[in-house]
Amino acid sequence: MKKALIMLGCVLGLHTFSFAQEIPVKGFAVMEPGFEFQPYEFTRHAVGNDEIQIEIMYCGICHSDLHEARQDWMEEHYPLVPGHEIAGRVVKVGKNVTKFEVGDFAGVGCIVNSCHTCDECNHNREQYCPKMVSTYNSVDYYHDGEITQGGYSNTIVVSQDYALRIPDGADMKRVAPLLCAGITTYSPIRFAGVKSGDRVGIAGFGGLGHMAVQYAVALGAKVTVFDITEEKRDDALRMGAVRYVNVNRPEELEGLNGMFDFILSTIPAPYDMSMYLRMLDFGGQFGIVGVPAFKEIPNLTLDQFIWNGGRKVFGSMIGGIRETQEMLDYSVAHGIYPEVEIIKADAAIIGEAYQNVLDGKVKFRYVIDMSTIK
Incomplete structure (x- = not known):
């Protein structure tokens, strides 16, 4: 329909129709239960008026990613791009955004949206909202029911209300796991x-x-x-x-x-x-x-x-956005970080890292350097 309307507008010489373009993304996904990752190209919705686009620099591997990839907890949506420990740089902001500017460092944790109106949201406990949207493998009620995809990718779009401001001077290589493990x-x-x-x-x-x-x-x-x-x-x-x-x-x-x-x-x-x-x-x-x-x-x-x-x-399940920001500020101020091993953004390397986590062979957190994605 969009293409038809755009073509019609061109033919008639009209400028009435204006459609924001979806954003192409490179990432890594599992196509079925297991740890076999593949390069995966997909799209994210265009940056909305209250949203920001983050160029992902680092993404942590959480043990819950393993459970999701193996379908240990519930029925998953495949292809599945995991990752909810995300740190990067803001590259685009919507026209109503006031909390971030292009060039700021920002993070995304386990939540990317909620209803804003229920009792849990009103008390800063968005993680318990009945219509909370997880960063990946979740139905996004607020974007036409699309399935969210996570941070094992080069970019993400998120509401400014669910992005975390990474304090100045933070160790970017180690800050991402704070957004879940922290x-x-x-x-x-x-x-x-x-x-x-x-x-x-x-x-x-x-x-x-x-x-x-x-x-x-x-x-x-x-x-x-x-x-x-x-x-x-x-x-x-x-x-x-x-x-x-x-x-x-x-x-x-x-x-x-x-x-x-x-x-x-x-x-x-x-x-x-x-x-x-x-x-x-x-x-x-x-x-x-x-x-x-x-x-x-x-x-x-x-x-x-x-x-x-x-x-x-x-x-206890993670924390609300306000408490997550409090934790992030406290951690950076007190020098509290995870101990990490940085790995390249490569399907085989990520799969091997998953097996090492399962076998208890990592101390203590793998972090994927998403700038190395090809």
């Missing part, structure tokens, strides 16, 4: 009210866990790290943990029941949740952010809540 751990730590002197346990010491350790240590907590390998013990202590527990060594678990004020689980695989519940002191809190594949979801039974009365369990 906020996913910062938010529950703040919600739990962690303060100086608190006894905090971090279960799982990967991409999320090593961020949680840094935030808790920065707040003055006494942090214990739980993981399944010896390879990360020195790293945990270097980041400020006072103790490292290898859960595969039963002797290291002795005497820990009732010892913690707060435990945050970042574990993306099956595990014994009741073990951590027992480690809480009376009134202690157990926060959960790690989500394994649905077929492997661990659980707590009703009797375990009763026998461990007075302990609180809550879940």
